[in-house]
Amino acid sequence: MKFLLNVGAEKSGTTWLYKYFKEHPDFYDMGKELNIIQRDDLVPVLEDVGEYRKDIESFFRAVSSINQVTGDFTHYEGSSENVFRLIKAGLLKYDIEVVPVYIMRDPIRRSWSAWNTLGGGKIPNRSLASRFVMSNFISCKYKETIEALDSVFANPLYFFYEDFFTQANIDKICDELKISRHPAECDNKTGASSFKKMPNSFLKTFGKSPKNVAAVKYIVERFENVPWKLEDYP
16 A cells, blocks of 8 residues: 655645545545644654544554555655654555655745735835745755655655646656546646746845755756756856
8 A cells, every 4th residue: 555745845736736636536535734743853642633643653553444545745844864764664564655745846936925825015024924934935945855755765756846737747646656547637726826926026035045045056956957947046
């Protein structure tokens, strides 16, 4: 049996991918944003909001009892190697193989999407909304996440948001999960913000952050045909 682990990143198609598999006839929907394992090295005892959420072992047992392909669509971007090993080992005890899917997005446009979701408008550097976007979306942990995934899994599936929404990419995930290829509504990006024209002030505020530049440099060196505008990152 297979288990889809949607790693992220935020504002990079997680809701769309969840909706696709929720409606897939061969996929069992356990819900979105389960947060079974948090994004650090601790294993939390969760509130009893469902039988399988009492603790992490209850979750693993619940997955094994489903006897159908299922998954977790929580953002695990930035998780340590230990977290991924914990997920892999916990499910492997029940002969369940984890298929990690990591969708990345151009950091500036990812931040711009988050900004529009918050209402957009003027971009004062010191506003609460600006700080929220800076701390939650500019801090791209692509390098750390990829290195952790590569160290735990043999063949993680890596995609870029900008060219992800194709039937061929969805078929690739379905093939890895060993389920039927189900038609996807690739033109309907569920949860997308109203993407207005990006002002130069946004590029100056968010594009030149050291974390952005470092993340993009790593991705360009790691992958071929990265569909991002590299001229935005001096």
